[in-house]
Amino acid sequence: MSDSQSSSSSSDSAIDQNVRRSHRSGSGGQTLASDLPRHWHDVFWLGIFLLHLIGLGFGLTVVGLNRFKKSDRFNLDRFATGSVGNNRGLTEDYWPMYALAGGVGTLLGWTWLLLLGSRANQMMKISVHILTTYLAVISVLCFWCEQFFWGVAFAIGAALQFLYVISVIDRLPFTMLVLQKAVKMVWSLPEVMRVAYAFMLVMLLWMGIWSFGAAGVLASRMEDGVRWWLLVILSVSLFWTGAVLCNTVHVIVSGMVFLVLIHGGREAASMPPNPLIKSLRYAVTTSFGSICYGSLFTAAIRTLRWEIRGLRSKIGRNECLLCCVDFMFHLVETLVRFFNKYAYVQIAVYGKSFNHSARDAWELFQSTGVEALVAYDCSGAVLLMGAVLSGLITGTCSGVWTHIKWSDRVIMIGSTAMLMGMVLVGLAMVVVESAVTSIYICFAEDPLLIHRWDAEFFNQLSETLHQRLQHRSDRAREVLTHNGFDIHIQETIPV
Numbered sequence: 001m002s003d004s005q006s007s008s009s010s011s012d013s014a015i016d017q018n019v020r021r022s023h024r025s026g027s028g029g030q031t032l033a034s035d036l037p038r039h040w041h042d043v044f045w046l047g048i049f050l051l052h053l054i055g056l057g058f059g060l061t062v063v064g065l066n067r068f069k070k071s072d073r074f075n076l077d078r079f080a081t082g083s084v085g086n087n088r089g090l091t092e093d094y095w096p097m098y099a100l101a102g103g104v105g106t107l108l109g110w111t112w113l114l115l116l117g118s119r120a121n122q123m124m125k126i127s128v129h130i131l132t133t134y135l136a137v138i139s140v141l142c143f144w145c146e147q148f149f150w151g152v153a154f155a156i157g158a159a160l161q162f163l164y165v166i167s168v169i170d171r172l173p174f175t176m177l178v179l180q181k182a183v184k185m186v187w188s189l190p191e192v193m194r195v196a197y198a199f200m201l202v203m204l205l206w207m208g209i210w211s212f213g214a215a216g217v218l219a220s221r222m223e224d225g226v227r228w229w230l231l232v233i234l235s236v237s238l239f240w241t242g243a244v245l246c247n248t249v250h251v252i253v254s255g256m257v258f259l260v261l262i263h264g265g266r267e268a269a270s271m272p273p274n275p276l277i278k279s280l281r282y283a284v285t286t287s288f289g290s291i292c293y294g295s296l297f298t299a300a301i302r303t304l305r306w307e308i309r310g311l312r313s314k315i316g317r318n319e320c321l322l323c324c325v326d327f328m329f330h331l332v333e334t335l336v337r338f339f340n341k342y343a344y345v346q347i348a349v350y351g352k353s354f355n356h357s358a359r360d361a362w363e364l365f366q367s368t369g370v371e372a373l374v375a376y377d378c379s380g381a382v383l384l385m386g387a388v389l390s391g392l393i394t395g396t397c398s399g400v401w402t403h404i405k406w407s408d409r410v411i412m413i414g415s416t417a418m419l420m421g422m423v424l425v426g427l428a429m430v431v432v433e434s435a436v437t438s439i440y441i442c443f444a445e446d447p448l449l450i451h452r453w454d455a456e457f458f459n460q461l462s463e464t465l466h467q468r469l470q471h472r473s474d475r476a477r478e479v480l481t482h483n484g485f486d487i488h489i490q491e492t493i494p495v
Helices: 002-025 027-033 043-066 091-114 116-144 148-167 169-187 190-219 224-263 275-284 288-313 319-338 343-350 354-368 370-376 379-405 407-445 447-453 455-492
Strands: none
Touching: 043 091, 043 190, 043 224, 043 288, 091 116, 091 190, 091 379, 091 407, 116 148, 116 169, 116 379, 116 407, 148 169, 169 190, 169 224, 169 379, 169 407, 169 455, 190 224, 190 275, 190 407, 224 275, 224 288, 224 343, 224 407, 224 447, 275 288, 275 343, 288 343, 288 354, 343 354, 343 407, 354 370, 354 407, 370 407, 370 455, 379 407, 407 447, 447 455
16 A cells, blocks of 8 residues: 555656746746857767768769769779679769659658648648558569569568557557647747758758769669669768758757747747857857767667567567567667757757767656656657658659669669658758757756646646656556565465
8 A cells, every 4th residue: 555655656746846846947047048158069070970071072973973974984984893784874864863852852841841830730640640551552562573672671661660550559649749739839930940941952952962973873883782882871871961950950949949938938028139040050060069979879779769669568478578678678778868869959058968968868857757758759750750751752753763764773763762852851840859859858847838838738748747657656566566476476385
């Protein structure tokens, strides 16, 4: 009986602890985003990223020009191991397929931003429910084209997507609520929408250079195996560059949202002048190294965490499998402590290094109990589904065109075009994710900031947090009771 009372009181105390922190919502809280001097952090990773851009940009330009309007202009084919018959045209033969991918990805991204205020909730629901079907259809098309490896890969992707959605189906109503409130916040800040548009144009410029070099690789005489390895390297580079731009937008938007919540509104008299310019300046100068560093690892760790959490919640009482999954779960949770998306809010507001920001954000969540709410939320996964679906549509458009001209190049161009679409749409969706992360950080820092902004939403967050903490207490008590029962059975069995 005392265990039950203590477990329920512990869940209540975490919420009360949040409320007690609300005394900082006055003038003291407004100093969080003040013009304190900021220092450069993670400069090493800033240098690596810039050297990577300069070196890769030069290499892509040379490879693209080597077969642009003239075959083997720089005599690079002497380094290729393929035969003369492996020559498949010029750079300009493949570049239009990537131009189509850039156009489709940009159109989807801009459409998403334009419909953000009126149809965002419906678009997110479509992304969740249509993605599995689309992956299955692509898998069938790959088998029809005798691309068995890719057919199996997309089939596994469809199965994993289906299992994940089934495992988190009960969380989707709360997730949609959080996303709806995040969209409300972003829609009230039109300047952050313009930032997203501007960064999409910057990404398009880089993709022009990137696709020029990728088209040169496709037109070269090298063997298909070497060509695939080069395309994989180029894809990793594009993913890192896209993640850096996405997280730069994340930092800019997070700084703006945090200021709005701290000062009680966009038009508050206490709002500092030119907040967007200041957030932009910090993001591309002193904090840019931290953004480059975090962009390398955060996305992969987040995706792995989502899958493990979904599997863990549906694993049942298979103790052997549960032990293995728990080991992976705790390993990933350790990594999340140092690599999480909430670090970008701390970077935007306080100007810390990435690991310092990630650790402080996670300790803040754990000390206030908000980590239970963050773990229950699936907004990041829902937004990722939208980006993946958009990428698949982009890759399909380029792949169909490629199939008409070169059927053996469909997968190469389609897969890289899919990545281009994902990055472009991700730049549009990151404004919503930034608002979500800022809302959780503010709720953990000072719950009354959320109450002042939207009292009904504050009540819904508090109620859900209480339910999640109570659920964790019940599960912990069940495990302790089960273990105690096993020990009692072992003691009563005679040897």
